[in-house]
Amino acid sequence: MxxxxxxxxxxxxxxxxxxxxxxxxxxxxxxxxxxxxxxxxxxxxxxxxxxxxxHGMGVESGFHKFIGYYVALPELLERAGIVLDEIVHWETTTNIRHPEAEGTFGLDLLKAPLKTLAGALGNNDLLSPLDKASLAPFFAAGFKDYLANPEELDEIPIKEYAKKHGVTDKALERLIEPLSSGIFFLPIEQYSTYAFFGLFAPAIPRPHLIRIGAFKxxxxxxxxxxxxxxxxxxxxxxxxxxxxxxxxxxxxxxxxxxxxxxxxxxxxxxxxxxxxxxxxxxxxxxxxxxxxxxxxxxxxMMPYVTAQFEATEKLAGADHTNFGPGTQLGSFSEQSRTTFQRPTGRASIILVDPDKLIDLPDEEVWELTRNSLHAVDLPNVDTMTQYRIIRGKENFYRLSxxxxxxxxxxxxxxxxxxxxxxxxxxxxxxxxxxxxxxxxxxxxxxxxxxx
Ligand SMILES: Cc1cc2nc3c(=O)[nH]c(=O)nc-3n(C[C@H](O)[C@H](O)[C@H](O)COP(=O)(O)OP(=O)(O)OC[C@H]3O[C@@H](n4cnc5c(N)ncnc54)[C@H](O)[C@@H]3O)c2cc1C
Missing domain, CATH: 3.50.50.60 (FAD/NAD(P)-binding domain)
Incomplete structure (x- = not known):
């Protein structure tokens, strides 16, 4: 009304x-x-x-994921007459692509519970049972501190906090890094522990709402x-x-x-x-x-840097979120079936450590992106027809x-x-x-x- x-x-x-x-x-x-x-x-x-x-290519600030536990944004859209399911494609899996191993994780406890649990319990190439076990005390302590001492938690970088709570080096690089740097770009030596747990805390009472969507x-x-x-x-x-x-x-x-x-x-x-x-x-x-x-x-503030490109071949078999720990790739996605629909390829990549990249020429940023995509075995990047480096110096407060x-x-x-x-x-x-x-x-x- x-x-x-x-x-x-x-x-x-x-x-x-x-x-x-x-x-x-x-x-x-x-x-x-x-x-x-x-x-x-x-x-x-x-x-x-x-x-x-x-300059002749359709771009965006960077690829955006809609998290299933958001409340205010979906309600606003509904009141404005925008139908969420018409503008968002819900993803069922996400990939972590490390140069030495890969893991696929289910994302929807409600609609794909087995796939989701299998992802958390499996993927032993990426993380051994010992690595996974080292995460339990870390998450338990982190969520407790997030509620009890948020200010103190914000004074500690996530790497230091994870080490203090016994997270193995492998789990740090292959899981904590994607879940921090992969989302808000900063290296784990800087990334605030408050920011790390703050992103996941809203999902604790509603784990079935941890799903992510790409814009259509x-x-x-x-x-x-x-x-x-x-x-x-x-x-x-x-x-x-x-x-x-x-x-x-x-x-x-x-x-x-x-x-x-x-x-x-x-x-x-x-x-x-x-x-x-x-x-x-x-x-x-x-x-x-x-x-x-x-x-x-x-x-x-902190800068951000993204690489976006069109190609004659699709980079990946699905438009879903990938993380690239151990490389320059924070998170990335093929988008030709969702956000920028076209028969050929279109991908978007958010790069980590933007402080180091923000003043580099486009050609150098692209070269680093290309090398990183090769390192995680995505050679179709070589069919690139045009790319743009989209960056901003003054848009984000620093989540350090x-x-x-x-x-x-x-x-x-x-x-x-x-x-x-x-x-x-x-x-x-x-x-x-x-x-x-x-x-x-x-x-x-x-x-x-x-x-
Ligand atoms: C690469 C990237 C990836 C992201 N991924 C996600 C994601 O996956 N999920 C998620 O939830 N969020 C994501 N975000 C964050 C999200 O985009 C922001 O949190 C949100 O859009 C911020 O909105 P805002 O209105 O606060 O600021 P902004 O969107 O920055 O709006 C500020 C506006 O003010 C205007 N402006 C500035 N100066 C003036 C002036 N002097 N006069 C008039 N207008 C002015 C600017 O042009 C701009 O339009 C991402 C952001 C980026 C850049």
């Missing part, structure tokens, strides 16, 4: 950024009859959940554009090509924004839902003398040890100023679900009348 009780007051809420955080915030406000305007700098909607054309189409087309249309149906506006240069501040309160072209727009509230670095710049310009802001400015305490709340002490974005404080780390939760929290703050 659409609300028609549009707010008739003069000034809208302005939301800077059309990623999932900005869109989810806008949806909640528009749904409650608030006047909202989303200002997006890029020519397309979606931020890190976008696809676009990069580009994320802008199947998710963020329809979401933006749902906002507009509720009276909101979503505008692209509108980079915000400054916040307008009067008497210590945020009263609007100034675009890069000099246009000023007044607002009742401003929600900064830009990526972390832009948000730090916009907010830091005015409030860096305030303690909460100094803490936020201390939140570090010691950063969690710097993540800011969505409701700030500054009148008229709210933050949204996966980097803000919420339990779902740097994920689509986390971004949606952050946007909803900012909207709730506005609707409750926080100044």
């Amino acid at each position: 659409l609300h028609t009780n549009q707010d008739t007051s003069e000034q809208p809420t302005i939301i800077i950024g059309s990623g999932l955080a900005g869109l989810s915030c806008a949806f909640e406000l528009a749904d409650q009859g608030k006047k909202v305007i989303v200002l997006e700098a890029a020519p397309y909607i979606g931020g890190r959940t976008a696809n676009w054309n990069e 189409g580009g994320m802008t087309q199947v998710m963020t554009e329809p979401l933006s249309r749902a906002i507009e149906e509720r009276g909101g506006q979503v505008m692209t090509g509108k980079p915000v240069a400054h916040l307008l501040v009067e008497n210590g309160a945020v009263t609007g924004v100034q675009l890069e072209d000099g246009t000023q727009m007044q607002a009742e509230q401003v929600v900064v839902a830009a990526n972390i670095r832009r948000s730090q710049l916009l907010v830091g310009e005015h409030f860096s003398d305030q303690e909460w802001c100094q803490n936020f400015l201390a939140l570090e 040890a010691g950063n969690e305490k710097h993540r800011p709340q969505q409701i700030t002490p500054v009148p008229g100023l709210f933050l949204a974005g996966d980097y803000t404080k919420q339990p779902l780390l740097a994920t689509m679900e986390g971004a949606v939760i952050s946007g909803q929290r900012a909207a709730r703050g506005i609707l409750k009348g926080h100044k």
